[in-house]
Each structure stands twice: as structure tokens, then as C-alpha cells.
Amino acid sequence: MTWHPILRAQLADALLAAGPDAPTLCEGWRSRHLAAHVVLRESSLTVGAGIAVPALAARSDAAIDDLARSAAGDGPFRDLVARVADGPPRWHPTSWAGDAANVVEFFVHTEDVRRGDGPVPPRELDPALVDELWRRLLQTARLPLRRAGVGVVLVREDGQRRRVRGPGGGRGTVVVRGAVAELLMWVHGRGAAADVDLEGDPSDVAALRSLLPVA
Incomplete structure (x- = not known):
């Protein structure tokens, strides 16, 4: 489609x-x-x-x-x-x-x-569109994450996960969980308005948050 x-x-x-x-x-x-x-x-x-x-x-x-x-x-x-x-x-x-x-x-x-004027209810998205957004997210995530230092694994609500960056310099990996739309917004610099959770060693999470802040 x-x-x-x-x-x-x-x-x-x-x-x-x-x-x-x-x-x-x-x-x-x-x-x-x-x-x-x-x-x-x-x-x-x-x-x-x-x-x-x-x-x-x-x-x-x-x-x-x-x-x-x-x-x-x-x-x-x-x-x-x-x-x-x-x-x-x-x-x-x-x-x-x-x-x-x-x-x-x-x-x-x-x-x-x-979302410009504050939080709003999420849109109901066609499951096929969600899959398309996930595919595009995996294609585009590496560029904004290239200076992350830490590894990054994205996990969508249904449990599907994908490593989009490996760790470097002895650092660990941060798992980022959320709906596909929220993960997409976070990767593209809108983390302050996105509903995502970051899991990992506190120093690794802090390093990733410094690159792509979250609410």
C-alpha cells in the first residue's frame, strides 16, 4: 500500500x-x-x-x-x-x-x-501503517544515533525488538520501549513529547538522554 x-x-x-x-x-x-x-x-x-x-x-x-x-x-x-x-x-x-x-x-x-500545545491522545493507527512506520524507523534510526556511544535496542509494544546500534568503548546497551509512533518521534528528536521508557545502566541511559532527551 x-x-x-x-x-x-x-x-x-x-x-x-x-x-x-x-x-x-x-x-x-x-x-x-x-x-x-x-x-x-x-x-x-x-x-x-x-x-x-x-x-x-x-x-x-x-x-x-x-x-x-x-x-x-x-x-x-x-x-x-x-x-x-x-x-x-x-x-x-x-x-x-x-x-x-x-x-x-x-x-x-x-x-x-x-502535540505542539501539549499532550494529546494517541491516534488510532492502521496496523499496516504501524508496520510501515517501524520499517522506516529501522532504516532511519542509525543516523541520529550514530554518536550515542551506547548500544540501542528498540522494543515496540507487541514485543518486537531490533538492535539499531551496537555499544562502543566498553559501554552497555539501552533498551528503549514504546509504541512505534512514540519511538519514531523520539529518534527524530521529539523525545520531550514522546512516551518512551529507557532501560539500562544509569550511566548509559544518561548518555543516551543527553543525545536524545526524553520527557
Whole structure:
């Protein structure tokens, strides 16, 4: 099944429900900044490159700020969210990438909006989507955990587990437990708003928490 069109629609719905000035989990961004980020990620090669290339980050941030500023009113914000819902032009690389580029992006950003003003009840997710998120999590976890030092084992609610990083330098392993959605949010730097439990030697847990804080 192809998930990114469904997740795109859910993100657009969350943005519309929040309005232009709702807080998000992205530091310094209101909901209109997040919408601007998604639109420019899919329509501007400079902004897309700025996400990955530090030398272009300032230009990328300025473009996002400018577009967000233009969408401060309800009408302009609805127009901006319509662009989120419409997706990228056919020439843009993100239009070809499908689930690989967009499943994690859209799911996490939807939660950035939903959780921006504090805890909310978890969404009921299709079990097939949970499995897709788990697969994407295992593909993406190694990069944010590369400097962890400790080993990391992820354990989902149904007991499935996977080691995503081995220990180094004589350190131990930390077991991180939670629902797949919560593990995904934690790995992608949203641990302060994620419901996960870390188990292991206190010094190893502290080392991992210093890299990826939790609530």
C-alpha cells in the first residue's frame, strides 16, 4: 500500500484544524512555518538542499520565514495548506520519491502540530501503517544515533525488538520501549513529547538522554 497520500491529507487536516499561529514541536515555528517548510521542501531546490547542506541553511530559513509571514491571516494560511495538500510539481524530485521520502516526514510533522500545545491522545493507527512506520524507523534510526556511544535496542509494544546500534568503548546497551509512533518521534528528536521508557545502566541511559532527551 502507498501511504504518503494518506499521510499528506492528515497533515493538511491537522494544519487547518490548528490555524496559522498554533505552536509546534519545531523550535521557533508556528504552524504556518511548518506548512511553509513542507511547501518549499517540495517546490524549491534551494530550500530542499538547505535541509541537508548547512551552508544553505540560512537561505532556506529566510525563505520559510518569508512564506510563513505571508500566511499569517486565515485566508492566506488556508491557501498555503492547500499547497501542502496538492503536493509537489511533477518536475520536483520529491514527486518521484513517494513513501521513501515522505512517510516519516508527514507523520512526524503531523504529530509536531498535534502535540505542539501539549499532550494529546494517541491516534488510532492502521496496523499496516504501524508496520510501515517501524520499517522506516529501522532504516532511519542509525543516523541520529550514530554518536550515542551506547548500544540501542528498540522494543515496540507487541514485543518486537531490533538492535539499531551496537555499544562502543566498553559501554552497555539501552533498551528503549514504546509504541512505534512514540519511538519514531523520539529518534527524530521529539523525545520531550514522546512516551518512551529507557532501560539500562544509569550511566548509559544518561548518555543516551543527553543525545536524545526524553520527557
